[in-house]
Amino acid sequence: MTSPVRMPAERGFFGSFGGRYVPEVLIPALEELENAFNDAVADKVFNGALNTVLADYSGRPTPLTTAMRFAGARTSFVLELKREDLNHTGAHKINNTLGQVMLAARMGKERIIAETGAGQHGVATATAAALFGLPCAVFMGVEDIARQALNVERMRLLGAEVIPVESGAGTLKDAVNEAMRDWVRNVADTFYVLGSAVGPHPYPVMVRHFQSVIGIEAKKQFLEKHGQLPDVVVACVGGGSNAAGIFYAFLDDPVRLAGIEAGGTGDGPGRHGSSLGLGSPGIFHGSLSYILQDDDGQIVTAHSISAGLDYPGVGPEHSSWMTSRRVEYFRVRDESALAATSAFTRDEGILPALETAHAIAWIGESAADLAGRKILLCLSGRGDKDMEILISRGAQV
Numbered sequence: 001m002t003s004p005v006r007m008p009a010e011r012g013f014f015g016s017f018g019g020r021y022v023p024e025v026l027i028p029a030l031e032e033l034e035n036a037f038n039d040a041v042a043d044k045v046f047n048g049a050l051n052t053v054l055a056d057y058s059g060r061p062t063p064l065t066t067a068m069r070f071a072g073a074r075t076s077f078v079l080e081l082k083r084e085d086l087n088h089t090g091a092h093k094i095n096n097t098l099g100q101v102m103l104a105a106r107m108g109k110e111r112i113i114a115e116t117g118a119g120q121h122g123v124a125t126a127t128a129a130a131l132f133g134l135p136c137a138v139f140m141g142v143e144d145i146a147r148q149a150l151n152v153e154r155m156r157l158l159g160a161e162v163i164p165v166e167s168g169a170g171t172l173k174d175a176v177n178e179a180m181r182d183w184v185r186n187v188a189d190t191f192y193v194l195g196s197a198v199g200p201h202p203y204p205v206m207v208r209h210f211q212s213v214i215g216i217e218a219k220k221q222f223l224e225k226h227g228q229l230p231d232v233v234v235a236c237v238g239g240g241s242n243a244a245g246i247f248y249a250f251l252d253d254p255v256r257l258a259g260i261e262a263g264g265t266g267d268g269p270g271r272h273g274s275s276l277g278l279g280s281p282g283i284f285h286g287s288l289s290y291i292l293q294d295d296d297g298q299i300v301t302a303h304s305i306s307a308g309l310d311y312p313g314v315g316p317e318h319s320s321w322m323t324s325r326r327v328e329y330f331r332v333r334d335e336s337a338l339a340a341t342s343a344f345t346r347d348e349g350i351l352p353a354l355e356t357a358h359a360i361a362w363i364g365e366s367a368a369d370l371a372g373r374k375i376l377l378c379l380s381g382r383g384d385k386d387m388e389i390l391i392s393r394g395a396q397v
């Protein structure tokens, strides 16, 4: 289930993106982490144990489901769904948190910390920490705590301490800053589980590696079912972990790769989460990548109807894939994602996460272009978590 890890060049650069732009005190910790990660992925025992947990606890391999009705799938194109929604806790995030928490245990770390926005990564981290019996603290902005009471209670039930972050706007980017500050103070015994393919090296490569199981499984399943590779692979892009995880297996193949960002309510500042499509290169959360910033280099707030795409940055490897044109990136607005959620749920009997619905909407909108093609979609998560938004927006569910 594991593939060779393609490391970025010296000091964690993917082309001109990535790196390690952090306070001096964190450099030794990142080096320790890099060494431990390289050591672990080369170790059969670690890989075997991780694969067992992914299988027995999370339910991997997740199935590949043929979409039968969506957008006339039966006649106009073939659409295969990689069912990450069927993972334990309902999304791909658990692939990464199980990997990182097992690495923490191997390193002898005694405490887990994480940041969370809407709470999905916090729940996935608290779940993995519970499984391995490690105490866990999750930093969460006060705004997000107020909006996401259910996930806050889930984390507490799982034994995690939820630490309110009052600084800044009290949202995800402030929670990341606070988690980094905690890590600086407690670096000897604490492991920071980062939630997407972002941050300073080695996080982007480590998170992509733990998510690469998605693409490795899907490629094999697709070949078995269709006797050929997909023509197009599609995934939504927030920080970029599920997309990197499914794209990675196809990088060297003649396969079109499409990443879909949050178009929000429009292209103006503060209205979207399209770091690649509408941002510019800058340094944010420890690495150089495309980010949403103003003329002074200050971060501009992102917006998306889906919490998972509501982030003003993106993993550096995606920036390199965009500039080298290996991956195409598009953006889809809130309204289209909402409409796609309703249509897809009725057609397929699967309620997708609002994040995933952006990728589904793009496929629907590109139907003419995709006629006759075989498409593989990363169905990154289930939409039960979004019911309140769907109800308040009057979606037909």
Ligand SMILES: *Cc1c(COP(=O)(O)O)cnc(C)c1O
Binding pocket: 091, 092, 093, 120, 195, 196, 197, 236, 237, 238, 239, 240, 241, 242, 243, 308, 309, 353, 355, 356, 380, 381, 382
């Ligand atoms: C968090 C999340 C995302 C976005 O994160 P990536 O790192 O870009 O994958 C997408 N889909 C679901 C269901 C999520 O929970």
